[in-house]
Amino acid sequence: MITKRIIPCLDVRDGRVVKGVQFEGIRDVSSPVELAKYYSSHGADELVFYDITASFEGRKLFTEILTETARSVFIPLTVGGGINTVDDFDRVLKCGADKVSVNSGAIRNPKLIHEAAQKYGDQCVVLSIDAKRADGHFCVYAKGGRENTGIDAVEWAKAGVANGAGEIVLNSIDTDGVKNGFDLEMLEAICDAVNVPVIASGGAGKAEDFITLFKTLPKVDAGLAASIFHFGEVDILNLKRTLADEGIIMRL
């Protein structure tokens, strides 16, 4: 049986992990490479690197770090942030990324998903959606959640999959940072609309939130979080053992 996946997300700016990391046993807690190695050996099923760099120099540093990570971590690696063109796909795939996540780039250029899927295959293209309740439906937000595009999130997910997105990451802005559980209602709406893996993001505060996620919505394939893992509030290996005890299929 295929397992549910637990995915830590690392936001990287100018070559360093942001959002703060508090770990014992890691020499340099802000080093993306060190942290990736730690997670990989402590049960993470996959890693997401999100490049939040604005400068050219920072972007160059990011690709160097990505290369170094891919040299020492042998689990799937998804890269997002600043992906606007097929050349951007090429840049990160050459550095060892397995999947590339598009967000604002696909809103600006709706052809991007199709072009990338044609070139690299559907399995390589992840559509990341930041969504929030507005005007009585789930709306897609751009620019890191600051701008309402007016696009309906469910329709956007369907269109993305039709164009070749092989996975969806749904980040609910409504639950993000609240640490009171994933946005089950929004996730269900997306899961019912597409037949590709859906990764839940935004709202995890404790192990129970993952149990609720996978038990309430068996169609969700993975849970993604950042700070609760970085701050050691939830240990991935313990989390996976807890989930397995609850009858959820995990890789242990």
Place this chain on the structure above:
Amino acid sequence: MIGSVDYGVGNLFSLKSSFAALEIETEVSGDPDKIRSWDKIILPGVGAFGDAADKLRACGLVDLLRDEAAKGKPTLGICLGMQLLLEKSYEYGEHEGLGLIPGSVEPIAPKIPADYKVPHIGWNALHFPKGKPVSPIFRHIKEGDHVYFVHSYSGCNCADSVIATTEYGAELTAAVGRDNVFGCQFHPEKSGEVGLKILKAFCEL
């Protein structure tokens, strides 16, 4: 020397890095003379079967790979590389494979329940066929260990060449092996410690 065949299909970065992590020296090349000089051959690949088979042919590697395998040289196909070892594929038409392992490549969708997602993406458990000795490439791992899959097609009618299966609403071929030729549908280079142990076992053959 162990080498990975470069025929313009797929990204060899992770594979190269895996061997480096195992401290095993490898080469990457598409040069026929170089490939002949290797002790063991890895055939990687991602993408569509037809394109990849055409590229192998265009690089003049089809007969070479058949000859080297016939000489007894250990050969390991990974993902699409595994599928290329079979006789033929029905991915977008019908295409001829290397025919080193009996069987054909067929879509998984008709075999699995409708609510199962395709591609089959994620970590799934390996099961070894009962009543058969475990394949030498799995000697460092155990029944039930998880590996990472990404595929929409799988090997069918591989008969007694199936050395591992995985369960995804139906029993799918996870790995094949016959004499000195082996193939993994999953990605050992993305399957953590378990994957590295499989690559190590192949290198020790």
